[in-house]
Amino acid sequence: xxxxxxxxxxxxxxxxxxxxxxxxxMHKKAASCVxxxxxxxxxxxxxxxxxxxDIANVCLNCLNSKLASEYEKFEARALVIEPAPAFPCYVFxxxxxxxxxxxxxxxxxxxxxMKSVCHRCGARANFLWVxxxxxxxxxxxxxxxxxxxxxxxxxxxxxxxSLCWRCCVNLIFQSIENRQLAFLEVCGPRSENGFxxxxxx
Numbered sequence: 001x002x003x004x005x006x007x008x009x010x011x012x013x014x015x016x017x018x019x020x021x022x023x024x025x026m027h028k029k030a031a032s033c034v035x036x037x038x039x040x041x042x043x044x045x046x047x048x049x050x051x052x053x054d055i056a057n058v059c060l061n062c063l064n065s066k067l068a069s070e071y072e073k074f075e076a077r078a079l080v081i082e083p084a085p086a087f088p089c090y091v092f093x094x095x096x097x098x099x100x101x102x103x104x105x106x107x108x109x110x111x112x113x114m115k116s117v118c119h120r121c122g123a124r125a126n127f128l129w130v131x132x133x134x135x136x137x138x139x140x141x142x143x144x145x146x147x148x149x150x151x152x153x154x155x156x157x158x159x160x161x162s163l164c165w166r167c168c169v170n171l172i173f174q175s176i177e178n179r180q181l182a183f184l185e186v187c188g189p190r191s192e193n194g195f196x197x198x199x200x201x
Contacts, residue, residue: 031057032057033057033058033059033062034056034057034058035056035058035059035062036059036061036062038059038061038062039059040057040058040059041059041060041182041183042057042058042059042060042063042182042183042186043055043056043057043058043183043184043185043186044056044057044058044062044063044066044185044186044187045091045185045186045187046187046190047091047092047187047190048089048091048092048093048185048187048199049091049185049201050185050187055184055185060173060176060177063186064169064173066188067169067172067186067188068165068166068169070188070189070190071127071165071166071168071169071188071189072165072166074126074165074188074189074190074191075126075191076126076189076191076192076193076194077111077114077126077127077128077193078092078111078126078127078128078189078193078194078195078196079107079110079111079127079128079130079148079160079194079195079196080127080128080129080130080163080168080172080195080196081130081132081135081143081148081152081195081196081197081198082129082130082131082132082171082172082175083132083172083175083176083179083181083183083198084132084135084136084179084181084198085179085181086136086137087137087140087183087198087199087200088183088184088185088199088200088201089183089184089185089186089198089199089200089201090181090183090185090186090196090197090198090199091185091186091187091196091197091199092187092188092189092190092194092195092196093194093195093196093197093199094190094192094193094194095107095108095192095193095194095195096192097194098144101144101145102144102145102146102147102150103143103144103145103146103147103148103195104195105147106147106148106149107148107193107194107195108193110128110148110160111128111193114128114160114162115162116162117162118162118163118164118167119161119162119163120163120164120167121164121166121167123164123166123167124164125162125163125164126164126165127162127163127164127165127168128160128161128162128163129160129161129162129163129168129171130148130152130153130157130158130159130160131152131157131158132152132157132198133152133155133156133157134151134152134155134156134157135151135152135155135198137200139151140198140199140200143197148160
C-alpha cells in the first residue's frame with residue numbers, strides 16, 4: 001500500500017517537473033540580435049570553433065551585413081560550398097589547417113586555376129561556388145577525405161563557378177532563406193586561401 005502511494009507520488013512529481021520544463025522551454029525568450037534586437041537564429045564569430053562567449057547572436061539581416069563586409073574585404077581566394085541543412089555551423093577554414101586532407105589539396109588546385117571574373121556579373125572573382133546537393137551529416141567526412149570531385153560533383157552538383165564577393169554572398173543568403181536554415185556559428189573568410197563549408201565539428 002505504502003509502496004503504491006510512494007510510486008504514485010514519485011510519478012506525480014516527475015510529471016509536474018516535466019510539465020514545468022515543457023512550459024519554460026515553450027515560453028523561453030528567443031535570443032535577440034546583439035546589433036538590432038530582432039529575434040536571432042544565427043551565431044556570428046570572428047573565426048571557426050570560437051568559444052561560446054565569443055559567438056554573438058545575430059538576425060538574418062545583420063548576419064548578411066557582417067558577412068558582406070568580410071567577403072568584400074577578403075583579398076585571397078576561397079572555395080565556397082553552399083549552406084546545407086543538418087549542419088550546425090557554416091564557417092571559413094584555412095587550407096593550412098587541413099593540409100593533410102584531399103579537400104585542401106583539391107581546393108589549392110581549383111583556386112589556382114579559377115577564372116578571374118565572376119560568371120554572373122563580370123566583376124573580379126576570388127570565390128569558387130559549389131552547390132551542396134547530397135551533402136549530409138553522415139557523409140561529410142567523405143568530402144574532407146575524398147574532395148569535391150569524388151563527392152559533390154558525383155552527387156549531381158555542377159562544377160565550381162567563379163564569383164565576385166557580392167554574387168557569392170547573394171547565393172549564400174538565397175540558400176539560407178530558401179531552406180530556412182539556422183546556424184549556431186557562422187564566420188566569414190579571413191586573410192588566406194581556404195574554404196567555406198557546412199560543418200558539425
